Amino acid sequence: MRLSRYFLPLLKETPSEAQIVSHRFMLRAGMIRQEAAGIYAWLPLGFKVLGKIEQIVREEMNRAGAIEILMPTLQPSDLWKETGRYDAYGPEMLRITDRHERELVYGPTNEDMITEIFRAYVRSYKALPLNLYHTQWKFRDEIRPRFGVMRGREFLMKDAYSFDLDKEAARRSYNRMYVAYLRAFTRMGIVTIPMRAETGPIGGDLSHEFIVLADTGESEVFCHKDLLDMPVPGEDVDFDGDLEPIVRQRTALYAATSDVHDAARFEAEVPADKRVTARGIEVGQIFYFGTKYSVPMKAVVTGPDGKDVAVHGGSYGVGVSRLVGAIIEACHDEAGIVWPAPVAPFDIGLINLKKGDAKTDAAGEDLYARLTKAGRDVLYDDTDERPGAKFASMDLIGLPTQLVVGPRGLEKGMVEVKNRATGAKEEMTLEAAVNRFTS
Amino acid sequence: MRLSRYFLPLLKETPSEAQIVSHRFMLRAGMIRQEAAGIYAWLPLGFKVLGKIEQIVREEMNRAGAIEILMPTLQPSDLWKETGRYDAYGPEMLRITDRHERELVYGPTNEDMITEIFRAYVRSYKALPLNLYHTQWKFRDEIRPRFGVMRGREFLMKDAYSFDLDKEAARRSYNRMYVAYLRAFTRMGIVTIPMRAETGPIGGDLSHEFIVLADTGESEVFCHKDLLDMPVPGEDVDFDGDLEPIVRQRTALYAATSDVHDAARFEAEVPADKRVTARGIEVGQIFYFGTKYSVPMKAVVTGPDGKDVAVHGGSYGVGVSRLVGAIIEACHDEAGIVWPAPVAPFDIGLINLKKGDAKTDAAGEDLYARLTKAGRDVLYDDTDERPGAKFASMDLIGLPTQLVVGPRGLEKGMVEVKNRATGAKEEMTLEAAVNRFTS
Numbered sequence: 001m002r003l004s005r006y007f008l009p010l011l012k013e014t015p016s017e018a019q020i021v022s023h024r025f026m027l028r029a030g031m032i033r034q035e036a037a038g039i040y041a042w043l044p045l046g047f048k049v050l051g052k053i054e055q056i057v058r059e060e061m062n063r064a065g066a067i068e069i070l071m072p073t074l075q076p077s078d079l080w081k082e083t084g085r086y087d088a089y090g091p092e093m094l095r096i097t098d099r100h101e102r103e104l105v106y107g108p109t110n111e112d113m114i115t116e117i118f119r120a121y122v123r124s125y126k127a128l129p130l131n132l133y134h135t136q137w138k139f140r141d142e143i144r145p146r147f148g149v150m151r152g153r154e155f156l157m158k159d160a161y162s163f164d165l166d167k168e169a170a171r172r173s174y175n176r177m178y179v180a181y182l183r184a185f186t187r188m189g190i191v192t193i194p195m196r197a198e199t200g201p202i203g204g205d206l207s208h209e210f211i212v213l214a215d216t217g218e219s220e221v222f223c224h225k226d227l228l229d230m231p232v233p234g235e236d237v238d239f240d241g242d243l244e245p246i247v248r249q250r251t252a253l254y255a256a257t258s259d260v261h262d263a264a265r266f267e268a269e270v271p272a273d274k275r276v277t278a279r280g281i282e283v284g285q286i287f288y289f290g291t292k293y294s295v296p297m298k299a300v301v302t303g304p305d306g307k308d309v310a311v312h313g314g315s316y317g318v319g320v321s322r323l324v325g326a327i328i329e330a331c332h333d334e335a336g337i338v339w340p341a342p343v344a345p346f347d348i349g350l351i352n353l354k355k356g357d358a359k360t361d362a363a364g365e366d367l368y369a370r371l372t373k374a375g376r377d378v379l380y381d382d383t384d385e386r387p388g389a390k391f392a393s394m395d396l397i398g399l400p401t402q403l404v405v406g407p408r409g410l411e412k413g414m415v416e417v418k419n420r421a422t423g424a425k426e427e428m429t430l431e432a433a434v435n436r437f438t439s
Numbered sequence: 440m441r442l443s444r445y446f447l448p449l450l451k452e453t454p455s456e457a458q459i460v461s462h463r464f465m466l467r468a469g470m471i472r473q474e475a476a477g478i479y480a481w482l483p484l485g486f487k488v489l490g491k492i493e494q495i496v497r498e499e500m501n502r503a504g505a506i507e508i509l510m511p512t513l514q515p516s517d518l519w520k521e522t523g524r525y526d527a528y529g530p531e532m533l534r535i536t537d538r539h540e541r542e543l544v545y546g547p548t549n550e551d552m553i554t555e556i557f558r559a560y561v562r563s564y565k566a567l568p569l570n571l572y573h574t575q576w577k578f579r580d581e582i583r584p585r586f587g588v589m590r591g592r593e594f595l596m597k598d599a600y601s602f603d604l605d606k607e608a609a610r611r612s613y614n615r616m617y618v619a620y621l622r623a624f625t626r627m628g629i630v631t632i633p634m635r636a637e638t639g640p641i642g643g644d645l646s647h648e649f650i651v652l653a654d655t656g657e658s659e660v661f662c663h664k665d666l667l668d669m670p671v672p673g674e675d676v677d678f679d680g681d682l683e684p685i686v687r688q689r690t691a692l693y694a695a696t697s698d699v700h701d702a703a704r705f706e707a708e709v710p711a712d713k714r715v716t717a718r719g720i721e722v723g724q725i726f727y728f729g730t731k732y733s734v735p736m737k738a739v740v741t742g743p744d745g746k747d748v749a750v751h752g753g754s755y756g757v758g759v760s761r762l763v764g765a766i767i768e769a770c771h772d773e774a775g776i777v778w779p780a781p782v783a784p785f786d787i788g789l790i791n792l793k794k795g796d797a798k799t800d801a802a803g804e805d806l807y808a809r810l811t812k813a814g815r816d817v818l819y820d821d822t823d824e825r826p827g828a829k830f831a832s833m834d835l836i837g838l839p840t841q842l843v844v845g846p847r848g849l850e851k852g853m854v855e856v857k858n859r860a861t862g863a864k865e866e867m868t869l870e871a872a873v874n875r876f877t878s
Contacts, residue, residue, distance in 0.1 A: 005504065007508075007560075007566075007569060007571060009559075009560035030560075033559065035510070035515060036511075036513070036514070036515040036541070036543065037539075037541075039511045039513055039514075039515075039543075040511060041508065041509070041510045041511060041552070042508055042509040042510075043508055044506050044507065044508055044571075047507055047509050047573075050509070067445065067446050067483050068486055069446075069481055069483055069486050070480070070481040070486050070489070071474070071480045071481075072474055072475075072478045072479060072480060072576070072593045073512055073576055074475070074478055074545075074578070075474060075475070075478075076474060076475040076478075079474075091538045092538075094535065094537060094538075096533065096535050096545075098533060098580055099530045099531075099533075099580045099582065100476075102476075104475065106513075113474060113480070116474075117472055117480060117482075120448075121446075121448035121469075122448075127446075130446060132446060134486075137511070137512055137576070139513070141537055141538045143538065153537075154511045154512065
């Protein structure tokens with residue numbers, strides 16, 4: 001993409017309303033624009049990151065055997081009355097009356113609706129296990145929306161729902177999501193730790209939150225140091241096999257958010273040199289809630305013995321839009337964002353230091369054409385801004401690699417390659433740069 | 440995907456509420472489920488088709504130079520008051536009050552919001568032309584939603600918005616979308632004809648509807664026969680070049696929906712043997728509306744002469760969810776859907792005629808593994824249903840190719856390949872079948 005044809009509205013000043021670093025950088029880097037309190041438009045750069053995160057989550061859901069669907073944003077309120085959550089959910093649920101005076105809600109989550117879909121079609125235990133997921137916009141009418149996309153009102157969530165014949169099978173479904181989440185977050189280039197959690201309005205008796213460690217995180221967390229470097233299962237993990245050992249290896253070690261932290265247990269279970277106290281941001285949560293929805297909604301199947309059984313359920317959420325902010329909280333420096341490569345909006349930022357100089361333009365075009373042809377996603381700064389501003393903008397938007405082409409280097413036949421994360425710079429020939437990024 | 444692990448809830452009976460063929464087949468093929476009047480959940484098979492259509496539109500938007508963003512579903516009502524559309528839009532616009540008594544609307548379209556985004560950032564003519572688009576759920580509170588996804592209330596639309604310095608440049612942006620639409624619809628395997636149209640609540644003085652021809656279409660259309668086989672620009676079309684000849688070649692020939700049809704002109708302009716009267720379904724509409732939004736919203740840029748100019752705009756919609764229904768209306772037979780390959784949910788339906796028979800199972804698994812490995816998206820019916828039901832289900836869901844493996848054929852070393860569209864069947868060796876679909 002040529003910057004001269006792109007829409008990248010960078011802000012010079014730090015917007016005063018932004019209280020946290022991810023919100024500041026997202027506004028300054030032209031990633032989002034607020035349209036109403038807690039409601040954002042995703043501008044081109046932000047949209048690209050959002051799409052990459054969504055796609056990684058999708059691939060890991062599919063790998064784990066979940067099947068993608070798409071439920072609507074609006075839901076009939078009757079569904080929520082059936083489960084008793086209509087009153088329980090409180091003012092955070094946005095209630096809407098249509099032209100025929102029928103009441104709808106803007107879904108904050110979908111346990112009720114998916115249970116309705118399940119009971120409409122599934123009659124036999126033979127269809128189990130079943131895990132259906134979607135990635136859809138949700139609404140939560142926060143009383144005080146803030147921190148940008150980290151606590152927005154309209155937000156993008158991936159939510160999966162599992163159905164099983166009994167608790168044991170449901171536990172296997174839970175484990176599949178536990179492992180899929182570890183894989184998805186790791187692929188995004190961030191360290192996340194699953195922590196035992198409260199279940200809140202979703203219900204149930206088993207839940208884990210997945211917490212990204214970030215110095216600027218919203219909450220304090222406590223965990224065993226070994227959790228930080230424990231290897232995450234690879235692509236070849238067998239989701240049909242027994243995942244319990246993988247899950248147990250982690251759950252055996254202490255990890256808790258401040259909500260459920262038990263200082264005495266922490267000290268008893270974790271040797272002093274292994275105690276980590278850090279800050280983190282919740283980016284996902286998984287729940288096993290048994291028959292909480294299947295009983296009131298009569299989601300029953302015929303079991304192997306011919307008797308009706310209310311199915312055991314779980315739900316599994318990833319905050320897709322929230323992750324954009326959370327990754328920035330975990331990956332930035334003073335100059336701007338430092339994207340992990342898998343979620344970076346472009347692979348390479350190519351800077352033309354002297355637009356209008358024939359030799360520089362030719363080298364820039366040549367690099368742009370060859371890298372793009374090789375499948376690299378390049379943002380080519382072909383504008384006539386001055387070099388200092390170009391460097392600052394490129395640092396701000398945080399692409400993993402910068403490639404700098406200017407008259408002085410070209411005299412020696414050289415271009416400069418900068419690693420955004422380390423700041424390391426290398427001079428090399430244009431051919432060497434092409435080889436580096438196309439082979 | 441193995442059918443035994445998929446979620447494909449086919450209905451045996453035709454639901455009585457479905458009045459048109461696409462609605463009937465979408466319900467029977469387990470593509471959608473109604474959650475409230477005009478509000479649907481997309482089940483796995485329907486979701487896959489929706490995604491393929493969305494992706495084709497995206498690729499053609501990008502090729503034409505449009506840049507993808509994502510605006511929220513909810514909008515502050517203030518925006519609509521600025522343009523005067525708040526009152527004009529009537530009861531079809533869903534109005535919502537949040538917990539702080541602030542009024543929101545569920546966006547039925549985004550001219551107002553995109554103009555707000557434009558004016559917030561763009562100051563100079565140098566940033567033009569600019570075309571921003573998104574694919575997002577919209578809501579239109581139809582008084583009588585019907586015909587399934589063809590006239591739903593919550594629907595998925597791709598809408599693009601162009602900004603230009605003057606009418607002439609805006610016309611070039613309009614032409615780019617005109618050509619992109621021709622390409623996108625053609626890639627979906629359907630014949631669409633652009634027809635001069637009324638502008639309705641979007642406004643402006645130039646508009647074309649894109650109409651899919653289908654015998655069961657909602658409206659009558661009249662056009663010159665040559666429009667039906669006129670070649671559509673290829674991938675190499677130059678969107679930076681002059682597209683006017685391509686557009687003029689089509690607009691020179693008579694084409695009109697019944698709304699604007701002029702029988703006298705039709706007869707005067709079109710020779711008798713070239714007069715086509717048909718039925719069609721609108722799947723897209725493009726508008727040039729000049730300064731209708733930029734003047735009230737003060738979306739101005741500094742022109743080359745240093746003076747402020749209100750930008751000239753256009754908007755360009757594709758009914759993504761509607762297209763799923765429209766394509767079925769155009770592509771079906773008595774047995775079910777006949778998907779054009781580019782939008783088919785799977786490439787191949789592989790039928791195991793005798794699950795449990797060792798040789799048949801082995802051949803089925805072998806074919807499934809090799810076709811999948813070669814990148815073909817295969818739905819493998821590995822269930823123990825009887826053959827007749829399997830054939831009927833496969834015809835209903837309409838995958839382009841069926842591959843049938845059974846004990847009798849395997850005795851001779853043969854499998855059967857059926858073309859869903861023509862019904863033609865061929866016997867061939869397993870190796871020949873693999874070669875056919877992997878080379």
